[in-house]
Amino acid sequence: xxxxxxxxxxxxxxxxxxxxxxxxxxxxxxxxxxxxxxxxxxxxxxxxxxxxxxxxxxxxxxxxxxxxxxxxxxxxxxxxxxxxxxxxxxxxxxxxxxxxxxxxxxxxxxxxxxxxxxxxxxxxxxxxxxxxxxxxxxxxxxxxxxxxxxxxxxxxxxxxxxxxxxxxxxxxxxxxxxxxxxxxxxxxxxxxxxxxxxxxxxxxxxxxxxxxxxxxxxxxxxxxxxxxxxxxxxxxxxxxxxxxxxxxxxxxxxxxxxxxxxxxxxxxxxxxxxxxxxxxxxxxxxxxxxxxxxxxxxxxxxxxxxxxxxxxxxxxxxxxxxxxxxxxxxxxxxxxxxxxxxxxxxxxxxxxxxxxxxxxxxxxxxxxxxxxxxxxxxxxxxxxxxx
Numbered sequence: 001x002x003x004x005x006x007x008x009x010x011x012x013x014x015x016x017x018x019x020x021x022x023x024x025x026x027x028x029x030x031x032x033x034x035x036x037x038x039x040x041x042x043x044x045x046x047x048x049x050x051x052x053x054x055x056x057x058x059x060x061x062x063x064x065x066x067x068x069x070x071x072x073x074x075x076x077x078x079x080x081x082x083x084x085x086x087x088x089x090x091x092x093x094x095x096x097x098x099x100x101x102x103x104x105x106x107x108x109x110x111x112x113x114x115x116x117x118x119x120x121x122x123x124x125x126x127x128x129x130x131x132x133x134x135x136x137x138x139x140x141x142x143x144x145x146x147x148x149x150x151x152x153x154x155x156x157x158x159x160x161x162x163x164x165x166x167x168x169x170x171x172x173x174x175x176x177x178x179x180x181x182x183x184x185x186x187x188x189x190x191x192x193x194x195x196x197x198x199x200x201x202x203x204x205x206x207x208x209x210x211x212x213x214x215x216x217x218x219x220x221x222x223x224x225x226x227x228x229x230x231x232x233x234x235x236x237x238x239x240x241x242x243x244x245x246x247x248x249x250x251x252x253x254x255x256x257x258x259x260x261x262x263x264x265x266x267x268x269x270x271x272x273x274x275x276x277x278x279x280x281x282x283x284x285x286x287x288x289x290x291x292x293x294x295x296x297x298x299x300x301x302x303x304x305x306x307x308x309x310x311x312x313x314x315x316x317x318x319x320x321x322x323x324x325x326x327x328x329x330x331x332x333x334x335x336x337x338x339x340x341x342x343x344x345x346x347x348x349x350x351x352x353x354x355x356x357x358x359x360x361x362x363x364x365x366x367x368x369x370x371x372x373x374x375x376x377x378x379x380x381x382x383x384x385x386x387x
Contacts, residue, residue: 212242
C-alpha cells in the first residue's frame with residue numbers, strides 16, 4: 001500500500017470512528033420547502049434559500065431568457081472576454097441596492113473573501129478576525145501574509161485590545177461575518193465600526209447570511225445596523241442564499257473596486273459567472289425590492305418556531321435570523337437527532353467539527369419564506385418526540 005493510500009485510509013477511518021464522516025444528500029427536485037430524496041418527499045429545514053427564490057417561476061424564466069440571449073457559459077474571465085451586459089447591469093443594481101458606489105461580481109463567496117483579503121493585504125499589514133468567522137475569511141486572512149489575530153466572538157472590547165497592542169504600520173483590517181452562519185447571531189456592527197474608526201482600521205463585513213433578510217429594504221446586516229460605506233468600506237454578500245442563484249459580490253468605493261480588479265487573483269483568474277445566472281439574479285433583486293412580505297412572513301415563522309421550541313423546553317441559541325441551531329454537544333447525538341427527524345420526513349442537517357468547534361455539534365435548522373406555519377408546527381412535533 002502506498003503512502004497516499006495509507007494516509008487516505010487513516011483519515012477516512014478516523015472520521016468514521018469519531019462520528020465526523022460526511023456524505024452528500026442527492027436531491028431529485030428543485031430547492032423548496034419540500035424536496036425529493038430518492039423516493040421520499042421530505043420537509044426541508046437545512047436550505048439557505050431564505051426567501052424561497054431558488055425555484056421562483058419568474059427567476060427560472062429570467063435564467064432561461066438569459067441563456068437564450070447569452071448562451072450557457074461565460075467562456076472566459078471578466079477581464080478576457082467573459083464580462084457581459086448582464087453582468088454589468090447586475091453590478092450596477094447591487095451597488096444601488098446596497099447604497100454603494102460600485103459592486104464587483106465574483107464566482108463564489110469563498111473566492112470573494114479570499115480575493116479581497118489576499119489582494120489588499122500583505123506582509124507588514126495586520127488583519128483582525130472574529131474567532132467564529134466563516135472559513136473563507138479565516139483562510140483569506142491566513143493566506144494574505146498579513147499579521148493575523150483573532151478576537152473573542154462578538155466582543156468589541158477584545159478587538160480594541162488587540163488593535164491597541166498591534167503594530168500601527170501598514171493597513172489594519174478588521175473582518176467579520178454580519179450573521180454567523182452556524183450560530184445565527186448578529187455581529188455588533190455599530191460597536192465594531194466605532195472601534196475600527198478609533199483605532200485607524202478598516203472594517204470588512206461578510207453578509208452572506210444577512211443580505212436579503214435583514215434591514216428595512218433587505219440590504220442586510222449593515223443596513224440593519226444603520227451603517228454606510230464610510231463605516232463599512234468593504235461589504236461582501238453572496239447571491240446563492242436569499243437571492244436563490246449563485247455567486248457573490250463585493251461593494252464599496254470606486255477605488256476599492258478598481259483595486260480589486262487589478263489585485264484580486266480569484267477575480268482575475270476565475271471564469272465569470274454564466275450571464276444567465278446574472279439575468280436570474282437581476283430578477284431576484286427585483287423581487288427582493290418589491291415583495292417585502294417575504295421577509296415579514298419569514299420573521300413571523302422565526303418567532304413561531306422560537307416560541308414553540310421554548311414551550312417544549314428546547315433551548316435555542318440567541319438568533320433572530322433564519323438560522324436556528326439546537327446545540328447538542330456530541331457528533332453522535334447530533335447525528336441521532338438528525339436521523340430520527342429524517343425518519344419522520346424532516347430533513348435537518350447535523351453540523352459537526354471541524355465546521356464548528358469541538359463539543360458544539362448541533363442541528364442547524366434554517367427557516368425560509370417558502371415554509372408555512374403548518375410546516376413549523378410539523379417540525380416542532382418532530383422535535384417534541386425527541387426532547
